[in-house]
Amino acid sequence: MKKIDISTILASAIHESKNQVGTLLYQLQSLKDAINNNDTHQKKIISIEESLKKLNDEWVEYLYLYKLASDGYELHVDTFLLDEFLDDQVFALFPSAKAKNLELEYVCDPTLTGVFDERLMTAVVSTAVYNALRFAKTKIRISATKNADFLVISVEDDGKGFNQSDDQQDVFLEGNTGLGLYFAELSATAHVIDTVKGFIKKESSLTLGGANLSVYLPQPSADQSLSFK
Template sequence: MKNRNIDFSMVLALTVHDMKNSLGMLLNSLDELRMENENTFDDSSKFNTLQYEAERIHNDLVQLLGIYRLGENNLSAHVEEHFVPDFLSEHLARHTPLLKGLDIECSIVAEDINGFFDADLLTGVLNNTINNAIRYTKTRIRLTANEQDGYLVIGVEDDGEGYPEHMQHSGTLSFKSLDFNTGSTSLGLLFVSAVADLHCEGERTGHIKLHNGGPLGGGVFELWLP
């Protein structure tokens, strides 16, 4: 029998990529269905659950691909200048139909500032954190952006119960820090932490902060970029 030398990790990555693209098409179709049947689907808990779970799986696949590329040393940040309020508004618009259907109020409080970052990588970060906030919030989500200590700080806040103590964190996560016995591996946090770490200026690198409080009183996710 021939040794076919199949690279299973590559096969898995290609499969995940195809699944991600298919789910992207499904999400677009769900958005169109909601627009065509607004009065019917906005109040449908089943449709809202379907859209939320499809979005969550899509985000998981994006993160898996990112972590695979990270492991292959093939993930890098292509930094360009962006007007932050517009960037946040564009990404919030993607979630607006679902937020409306779930009766969740979302606002943006952002300084008129420019930031230097990889827009594609930050799209994955925002989709992950907004989707996570949708899961745990009660009625409100807030996106923020400001400058602190020479960093661009992008935040996602909610009015839920907040992060449990073991998840509150400041700095950079590593794969070794993940606990596979808790039922929640926090791969999403590993992905966003890795994206932050890819943004650097001199000796300063990006990092994340997870804590509770803020104006809404729930969980606060912060991405700090130099």
């Protein structure tokens, strides 16, 4: 009997579940459009919708994680204007922040550009923001800067920050699955120029006082092409 590749079966099941969540989101949107904004059930519908969106993003993350871990993901890098990229992230995630009465903003030099895989970084940012929604008191900030030969994309909050004094130091991005931080790290290290790999840092936020996850992505020099591996 042929050996069953359980990882492929699980990946297929996740893909199908993701499609089902997409269908539910479409039906929920139709329901929202059909009722009055002042309806007493509106808040419940919005809460369900945001939970489904988070679940849908998690399915996307798991599929990328499977491909990254099995070397089945082909990196698609390009040059992006960070102001546009971060604006897109805030636009997509703002309803989730609003549902929790949290402010979500982004900060970057409007001329800053970076070279990276947009799909992976979108998934990493959304994962980090969804986690920050659990701990932030009032505000979450996404930012992008240039640090030496690295593009740095950070997600900060004004929550309690990291607790490095006990065994809970890796709670950030762990959620219920324990895969969020692993996914962020794999996504960063997938970006390689020559022998320089991307990496992540967990720090305290100097601006908001809470937690800060920063993803460092190597950038090609002026005489290098987009030679990511």
